[in-house]
Amino acid sequence: MNNVDVIVREVGLRDGLQIHATFMPTASKIAWIEAEAAAGVSEIEVTSYVPPKLIPQFVDAEKVTRRALAVPGLTVAALIPNSKGAERGLALGVHKLNFVMSVSKTHNLKNVRREREESVADFRRIVELVRAKPALERPLIVGGLSTALGCSYEGRVPVDDVVKYAVQLAEAGADELVVADTVGYGDPAQVRAVFRAVTAAVGKLPVAAHFHNTRGTGLANVDAALECGVRAFDASLAGLGGCPFAPGATGNIVMDDLCFMLDSMGLTTGVDLEKLLAVREIVRAALPDIEMHGALARAGLPRNYVPASARRAA
Amino acid sequence: MNNVDVIVREVGLRDGLQIHATFMPTASKIAWIEAEAAAGVSEIEVTSYVPPKLIPQFVDAEKVTRRALAVPGLTVAALIPNSKGAERGLALGVHKLNFVMSVSKTHNLKNVRREREESVADFRRIVELVRAKPALERPLIVGGLSTALGCSYEGRVPVDDVVKYAVQLAEAGADELVVADTVGYGDPAQVRAVFRAVTAAVGKLPVAAHFHNTRGTGLANVDAALECGVRAFDASLAGLGGCPFAPGATGNIVMDDLCFMLDSMGLTTGVDLEKLLAVREIVRAALPDIEMHGALARAGLPRNYVPASARRAA
Numbered sequence: 001m002n003n004v005d006v007i008v009r010e011v012g013l014r015d016g017l018q019i020h021a022t023f024m025p026t027a028s029k030i031a032w033i034e035a036e037a038a039a040g041v042s043e044i045e046v047t048s049y050v051p052p053k054l055i056p057q058f059v060d061a062e063k064v065t066r067r068a069l070a071v072p073g074l075t076v077a078a079l080i081p082n083s084k085g086a087e088r089g090l091a092l093g094v095h096k097l098n099f100v101m102s103v104s105k106t107h108n109l110k111n112v113r114r115e116r117e118e119s120v121a122d123f124r125r126i127v128e129l130v131r132a133k134p135a136l137e138r139p140l141i142v143g144g145l146s147t148a149l150g151c152s153y154e155g156r157v158p159v160d161d162v163v164k165y166a167v168q169l170a171e172a173g174a175d176e177l178v179v180a181d182t183v184g185y186g187d188p189a190q191v192r193a194v195f196r197a198v199t200a201a202v203g204k205l206p207v208a209a210h211f212h213n214t215r216g217t218g219l220a221n222v223d224a225a226l227e228c229g230v231r232a233f234d235a236s237l238a239g240l241g242g243c244p245f246a247p248g249a250t251g252n253i254v255m256d257d258l259c260f261m262l263d264s265m266g267l268t269t270g271v272d273l274e275k276l277l278a279v280r281e282i283v284r285a286a287l288p289d290i291e292m293h294g295a296l297a298r299a300g301l302p303r304n305y306v307p308a309s310a311r312r313a314a
Numbered sequence: 315m316n317n318v319d320v321i322v323r324e325v326g327l328r329d330g331l332q333i334h335a336t337f338m339p340t341a342s343k344i345a346w347i348e349a350e351a352a353a354g355v356s357e358i359e360v361t362s363y364v365p366p367k368l369i370p371q372f373v374d375a376e377k378v379t380r381r382a383l384a385v386p387g388l389t390v391a392a393l394i395p396n397s398k399g400a401e402r403g404l405a406l407g408v409h410k411l412n413f414v415m416s417v418s419k420t421h422n423l424k425n426v427r428r429e430r431e432e433s434v435a436d437f438r439r440i441v442e443l444v445r446a447k448p449a450l451e452r453p454l455i456v457g458g459l460s461t462a463l464g465c466s467y468e469g470r471v472p473v474d475d476v477v478k479y480a481v482q483l484a485e486a487g488a489d490e491l492v493v494a495d496t497v498g499y500g501d502p503a504q505v506r507a508v509f510r511a512v513t514a515a516v517g518k519l520p521v522a523a524h525f526h527n528t529r530g531t532g533l534a535n536v537d538a539a540l541e542c543g544v545r546a547f548d549a550s551l552a553g554l555g556g557c558p559f560a561p562g563a564t565g566n567i568v569m570d571d572l573c574f575m576l577d578s579m580g581l582t583t584g585v586d587l588e589k590l591l592a593v594r595e596i597v598r599a600a601l602p603d604i605e606m607h608g609a610l611a612r613a614g615l616p617r618n619y620v621p622a623s624a625r626r627a628a
Contacts, residue, residue: 155618216609304469
């Protein structure tokens with residue numbers, strides 16, 4: 001899937017489900033993964049290696065991972081909060097370990113119960129764990145920076161802090177960084193400021209974006225990040241998820257709308273929009289009470305719409 | 315209100331209500347106008363001078379216009395489909411006549427039942443009508459170009475066609491142009507292509523943008539238009555409205571979310587966000603069955619949020 005302009009990554013199975021009280025049956029999770037991969041999504045964050053005691057939704061993390069690894073061509077990622085999570089991922093042979101820490105001190109303390117410096121030290125230990133593996137068995141290690149565009153405890157987050165921890169994770173050995181607007185505070189001007197500063201500081205290391213649409217700015221932020229050279233975006237089918245700090249708020253940017261916007265702009269993603277929209281039915285059937293978003297799903301494709309790949313071929 | 319960076323214009327009373335079957339009581343329309351003006355919105359398209367037989371929602375156009383004209387400092391605009399509408403507006407002393415034609419041939423035939431050349435000729439007659447008035451009594455004449463980013467009958471619309479009719483309306487005497495994505499087909503790349511071409515062609519004539527959020531790209535398109543120098547945007551409180559060609563589709567970009575994004579970006583609009591959000595209750599009370607949108611209304615302002623004007627003053 002390297003012959004696409006922009007990589008879209010599904011995170012709904014992790015970010016979308018983690019605050020949903022109802023357990024999604026394992027078979028439905030697997031059906032979702034398989035159908036979305038068949039629609040052309042090449043990378044999926046399939047679960048989180050947190051203790052199931054903390055988030056029962058992920059009690060089936062091992063089974064979901066194993067089944068996802070059987071999907072041909074799919075890059076299987078999973079969230080890891082610490083080195084224990086990394087060990088679980090390494091044992092399974094997952095392709096990508098998505099480590100996460102918060103740029104804001106308070107959010108990091110609340111979310112992973114440690115200081116940011118301790119998180120960076122955790123990340124170094126995880127890199128060591130991975131490097132102890134034979135080269136061909138090593139997963140990619142992703143350094144995720146949460147609350148990089150604002151914090152629900154502290155408000156605005158200084159760009160210098162984002163750059164500081166981006167550089168520390170890069171120097172520690174990250175294969176990729178993800179800059180995340182965890183609580184949906186970002187606007188396009190902030191996005192330009194943060195992503196320009198981070199990409200300038202970390203050289204050629206790939207920097208991906210993870211936006212939430214909490215205040216409606218999600219796709220505008222995507223456009224701004226594209227201008228900064230970002231070519232990989234996290235999103236959640238039907239915009240699943242929400243914000244534990246804002247009841248009723250919307251969640252991740254909507255995968256279906258993201259793919260439409262990129263494709264309409266002439267940027268190929270490898271995703272078949274009609275097939276992607278059809279995957280929503282799997283979620284709807286499994287979780288009838290979950291709130292689903294998406295403008296494309298309501299309005300349909302524009303008349304005579306020609307996908308970017310076909311326009312390019314013409 | 316010239317000391318703001320971006321002018322936001324409410325069009326919900328026209329574009330939002332025109333396809334809503336239930337009549338909004340005149341008193342509620344006036345309450346909406348007064349409250350939104352008090353929140354800092356400086357320009358409102360208050361009604362449409364179409365025959366009430368065609369759209370009964372606008373049977374109170376004269377009364378609404380007169381009451382809006384009594385609001386201190388408010389620029390009162392109204393849509394006019396033809397010279398008959400212009401005569402009604404001139405008789406009332408409205409500040410702005412928003413003429414509209416479609417860039418796509420089929421949409422213009424369906425919407426105003428004439429060829430595009432006839433619409434341009436109508437516009438010339440309207441300019442003559444206005445210029446026959448004493449200078450101090452003349453309203454501004456706005457040339458609106460619908461379906462400039464796509465047509466629900468024809469699909470993609472050539473940029474050259476948008477430029478052609480933009481130039482014709484400019485040469486005919488428009489004081490301002492509005493480029494409209496009537497059916498919500500636009501993406502940021504298209505927006506840049508269209509607005510750069512139009513602004514290059516019409517020199518210093520102000521060019522405003524009118525976007526719909528039908529496929530989720532509304533605020534991304536705003537950001538792209540800002541980059542092209544656009545400094546006036548139409549929007550609808552709570553994203554009222556829809557698309558007669560896409561049942562269930564969302565309508566205009568959400569005024570509340572637009573104002574938040576602009577303000578967060580450091581661009582002043584003169585609008586008090588909390589006061590603006592409170593205006594939604596007037597609409598809710600008057601039209602309990604209308605579908606209201608808006609991410610900011612659900613999520614609330616970011617923690618410790620400081621408005622752009624206060625950040626600048628600090």
